[in-house]
Amino acid sequence: MGDPAPIVALSAAPPARLAAALYAVAAEDGARAARLRTGAAQAMAAVPEDLDVARWFQAVVELGFLVASADGFADEERRGLARLLEKLTAEAVDHELLETNFRELERGVAAMGRGPRLARAAADVDASLVDDTLGLVALIAMADGELGAPEGAALTELGSHLGYSADQVRAVIDRVAARLEGQLR
């Protein structure tokens, strides 16, 4: 038996076009784009002035990694995700640091388990940001052009920690996929 069919398979597009679509959808909400930039800058500051937004950004990076790597995490996907986050944060955080961090997070999953890490990182997401964060994580998971069944299961598990039903998570996935398709057309 082969792998189960992906939950989302975006229209085939060259990597540069897919990357542009991902950026466009992630940045289309001005408040979210600003929060990403501020969160990254605060996370990188020696002494963060706004610990909440720094923690949210750290949680987004870890949750994005945890979901996107649920079906494996190829070097190309790691690089692509690091470049996307670097661009989204207006280079407040460097892609090489992010790539290094993803490798360390892989060690973290090996030691602590994906489930416990999902639960822990979810705890840093404020209730008012649940929908937006889930959308962002879903988008990150689609950075390779599809959302596989294991990634979908991880998103559903994340949703349960954030108080979202499987149907609500599915609605977020469909919304993000539709926006990405709109950009790819």
Add this chain to the structure above:
Amino acid sequence: MSYVNHLSKEINCKIVYYGPGLCGKTTNLQHIFSKTKPDAKGKMITLATETERTLFFDFLPIDLGSVRGFKVRFHLYTVPGQVFYDASRKLVLKGADGVIFVADSQPSRTEANIESVENLEQNLRDTGGALDKLPYVVQYNKRDLPDVMSVDELRATVNPLGVPDFEAAAATGAGVFDTLKGLSKLVLTRLARE
């Protein structure tokens, strides 16, 4: 197997509380959680499946300083209660940077203590580790109960390696932080060496 979070500038270490059912592992965690300042700890999380219930939280001990400029975050784990499946205990040991064995000081729990230590050794071996190669301390819990075994008797039964050991009464909090600090020193020494 510690890992570094470069965004939070933290080294993350996994500490596992191990021991027989009802020895006070969860009580240890709950006491530490209740006495740690809110801004230095994450949420206490319980992950339940059909066969196991893993309890954990993480915290930044403010008095431990840093290692090469990185703060050290401890993730305290246990599988509380009498877990039927040994696989759950094995899983929680995976990747541990340090282990605290919680022994029950009551004479009636001697066999359970010995079985649990042997189980710990076996499970570590199965996951490629060894008790004598890991930061490891022993806590003799429930010292507040009447008619408990002497510390010498307990040492002879559950601490043959002669690792640092601590008396505790987790229900009142006595000895709980001493035990954790004892292990923390060993973990930090190893981290600094690596």
